[in-house]
Amino acid sequence: MKVRESGMPQEKMWRKFFDVERIFKVMGIDKKIENLVDFGCGYGIFTIPAAKIVKGKVYALDIEPKMIKETQRKAREHKLKNVKAILRDFMSDGTGLEDESVDYVILFNILIKDRPNKLLEEAYRILKPERRVGIIHWNYDPTTPRGPPMELRLKPEQSIELAVNSGFNHPMKYDLKPYHYGIVLTKDTGEK
Numbered sequence: 001m002k003v004r005e006s007g008m009p010q011e012k013m014w015r016k017f018f019d020v021e022r023i024f025k026v027m028g029i030d031k032k033i034e035n036l037v038d039f040g041c042g043y044g045i046f047t048i049p050a051a052k053i054v055k056g057k058v059y060a061l062d063i064e065p066k067m068i069k070e071t072q073r074k075a076r077e078h079k080l081k082n083v084k085a086i087l088r089d090f091m092s093d094g095t096g097l098e099d100e101s102v103d104y105v106i107l108f109n110i111l112i113k114d115r116p117n118k119l120l121e122e123a124y125r126i127l128k129p130e131r132r133v134g135i136i137h138w139n140y141d142p143t144t145p146r147g148p149p150m151e152l153r154l155k156p157e158q159s160i161e162l163a164v165n166s167g168f169n170h171p172m173k174y175d176l177k178p179y180h181y182g183i184v185l186t187k188d189t190g191e192k
């Protein structure tokens, strides 16, 4: 089940909305990370730069065969062997990854009001303790050039509340001007 019809514009236009380097810096996506999972990788605009940074693998999941093919094509073009692009419906079937097996989950432009817990709970399950989930989304503002309809958009505080209800802690909120917000939370299980 698709989160929603993504209504993604052409890649050239989509890319213009994101300063990937700045987003990674703010969201703590760096070379200390081993394995990372990209839920709904789309064109792979975050997958490919992440694969160049992390020590281990990047699992890029998408329900659309053409998005998976495009992400695989880019991985080949960039000679990256650590991208595992997987055709999968994570709403119906989860990620298929082991419990507590990954270091960072990105939920970028994917979390909406329709069954968000499903994604957050799956992210929580696969993350190792003390590891993080990063959420970015369009601001709650009808003038953004793209983004889900307002009735489906989550305000930052709603995203935080949902993530906390799914078990995450220590929310950090960032303003990713001009159109997005970012939130990073930790799976703090209390075990150190």
Ligand SMILES: C[S@@+](CC[C@H](N)C(=O)[O-])C[C@H]1O[C@@H](n2cnc3c(N)ncnc32)[C@H](O)[C@@H]1O
Residues within 6 Å of the ligand: 001, 002, 003, 004, 006, 008, 039, 040, 041, 042, 043, 044, 045, 046, 061, 062, 063, 064, 067, 088, 089, 090, 091, 092, 108, 109, 110
């Ligand atoms: C708005 S796009 C965001 C893409 C990417 N995260 C980005 O920010 O550039 C959402 C993506 O999630 C994928 N998607 C939607 N529902 C899905 C599901 N149930 N399982 C896997 N992928 C899904 C869509 O095919 C689309 O590529």
